[in-house]
Amino acid sequence: MTLHLDDLRVRHLGECRHDSPLSALLAAKRTSPHYVAEGDRVLLEDTVSMLAEHGLPPEELPSFEAAGPRRKIYFDPARVTAGIVTCGGLCPGLNDVIRGLVQELTVQYDVKRIVGFRNGLRGLTARHRDDTIELTPDRVRDIHNAGGTILGSSRGAQDPEEMVDSLLLRGINVLFVIGGDGGMNAATNLAAAIRARGLDIAVIGVPKTIDNDLPYTDQSFGFQSAFAQAANFISSVSIEAAASPDGIGIVKLMGRHSGFIACYASLARNAADIVLIPEVPFALEGEDGLLARVERHVRSKGFVVIVVAEGAGQDLLAERGLLEGGATDASGNAKLGDIGGLLRETITAHLTAAGLAPTVRYIDPSYAIRSVTANAYDSVYCLRLAHAAVHAAMAGRTETAVVRWRRRFVHVPMPLIISHRNQVDPDGDLWMSVLEATGDLVLDPAPQPPLLVER
Numbered sequence: 001m002t003l004h005l006d007d008l009r010v011r012h013l014g015e016c017r018h019d020s021p022l023s024a025l026l027a028a029k030r031t032s033p034h035y036v037a038e039g040d041r042v043l044l045e046d047t048v049s050m051l052a053e054h055g056l057p058p059e060e061l062p063s064f065e066a067a068g069p070r071r072k073i074y075f076d077p078a079r080v081t082a083g084i085v086t087c088g089g090l091c092p093g094l095n096d097v098i099r100g101l102v103q104e105l106t107v108q109y110d111v112k113r114i115v116g117f118r119n120g121l122r123g124l125t126a127r128h129r130d131d132t133i134e135l136t137p138d139r140v141r142d143i144h145n146a147g148g149t150i151l152g153s154s155r156g157a158q159d160p161e162e163m164v165d166s167l168l169l170r171g172i173n174v175l176f177v178i179g180g181d182g183g184m185n186a187a188t189n190l191a192a193a194i195r196a197r198g199l200d201i202a203v204i205g206v207p208k209t210i211d212n213d214l215p216y217t218d219q220s221f222g223f224q225s226a227f228a229q230a231a232n233f234i235s236s237v238s239i240e241a242a243a244s245p246d247g248i249g250i251v252k253l254m255g256r257h258s259g260f261i262a263c264y265a266s267l268a269r270n271a272a273d274i275v276l277i278p279e280v281p282f283a284l285e286g287e288d289g290l291l292a293r294v295e296r297h298v299r300s301k302g303f304v305v306i307v308v309a310e311g312a313g314q315d316l317l318a319e320r321g322l323l324e325g326g327a328t329d330a331s332g333n334a335k336l337g338d339i340g341g342l343l344r345e346t347i348t349a350h351l352t353a354a355g356l357a358p359t360v361r362y363i364d365p366s367y368a369i370r371s372v373t374a375n376a377y378d379s380v381y382c383l384r385l386a387h388a389a390v391h392a393a394m395a396g397r398t399e400t401a402v403v404r405w406r407r408r409f410v411h412v413p414m415p416l417i418i419s420h421r422n423q424v425d426p427d428g429d430l431w432m433s434v435l436e437a438t439g440d441l442v443l444d445p446a447p448q449p450p451l452l453v454e455r
């Protein structure tokens, strides 16, 4: 999809007439290699060839509005009530973001009232809208020391009109929605309903998901903590598999449609021989099929380590009638079949038939990778995203997500954040690194197409 400058403009509620409490700090600020001034923009693309292709002057190139404090703001902080909601699956750093929002709103902007809606967007429905938490600096002081979210989270559909009514009833002027693709979809619908009613309420998204499946952001917060935890399980199965005759180590990791966790966790330990992700289909049978590759590993080095993303090989499960076609969770996300179980069974059967005596060590850490606290990097990231989100809201931006893009914090229109799914590109450099690390791809010396072989 080719994007133009106009596709990247964010919505403003109106003119910024109030002095920002941070205006003195900003008085002398100019764009530098380490700072983007508020009037400047951040380029969407970053290679010479991609920029040249547009054939446009720099100011017309597709670019994002820089995030950060403004000298003038839209809302009078003394009259603001803020709302915060966390939705979808858990993700390391949710509490860090909540804490950062509350601290920035109260300390910098002196906002007096912050309402936490409980248990996801369900908390904005008529039935649950009174079940809220008053968020104060004292209440959030230590919450980053625990995983999860003090607000709770949920899946499941809500009526945008009902949610708008809740915002009006609770007097909310700015709402922060911390969520994944589903949460950003819901926030977009909510913002549209607010706009249709002509209301003066800002909706700012803080994208999160351990799957890292949202586009236009370098990486979503919590992803790094999640894959770091996942890497520990790869170490465990590697040690177990290596210590067993004909050892088979398998780790199944979260990642519904995007294999980023599997790729990064595998690279972090550099111990996997085979990485399977949803974006790269594979066959079980045949000379280059998974079973033959596994057998070659076991025969050559005595064991094999396989990292599989939960969304990989779903076609293989469907072929075998092991997938409930069309089944979804309450939010409409596809329910997956158990690829880990299929691998365990078929690999055991294949190796046994081939005269080996496999010892299978299978770990499905499941929620154990996403219920952890944020690591130090993610904590910093979450805090800075929270600051950016507060600045965006106070400056009257709406239907806007705050993200880090090419190391700069920027504003992305919400429709873009939900325009497509971020996935591992089989032709990109991440997958190339995985293949280099596993040795799962070597070029045949004869001028043949690339051949999949084992390490």
Ligand SMILES: Nc1ncnc2c1ncn2[C@@H]1O[C@H](COP(=O)(O)OP(=O)(O)OP(=O)(O)O)[C@@H](O)[C@H]1O
Pocket (backbone or CB within 6 Å): 087, 088, 089, 090, 091, 120, 121, 122, 154, 155, 156, 157, 158, 179, 180, 181, 182, 183, 184, 185, 186, 187, 189, 208, 209, 210, 211, 330, 331, 332, 333
């Ligand atoms: N297409 C959609 N339109 C409107 N609302 C949606 C849509 N998809 C999901 N939602 C709502 O957004 C909330 C969160 O969605 P979901 O459960 O898919 O998690 P998520 O935000 O994608 O997070 P994660 O992917 O990290 O689990 C749910 O309450 C869900 O009903």
Ligand SMILES: O=P(O)(O)OC[C@H]1O[C@](O)(CO)[C@@H](O)[C@@H]1O
Pocket (backbone or CB within 6 Å): 088, 089, 090, 155, 180, 209, 210, 211, 254, 255, 256, 310, 329, 370
């Ligand atoms: O929380 P649930 O509904 O079990 O969903 C688990 C899913 O949530 C995620 O953690 C994030 O979308 C996925 O990786 C995983 O498939």
Ligand SMILES: [Mg+2]
Pocket (backbone or CB within 6 Å): 088, 180, 181, 182, 209
């Ligand atoms: Mg999602």
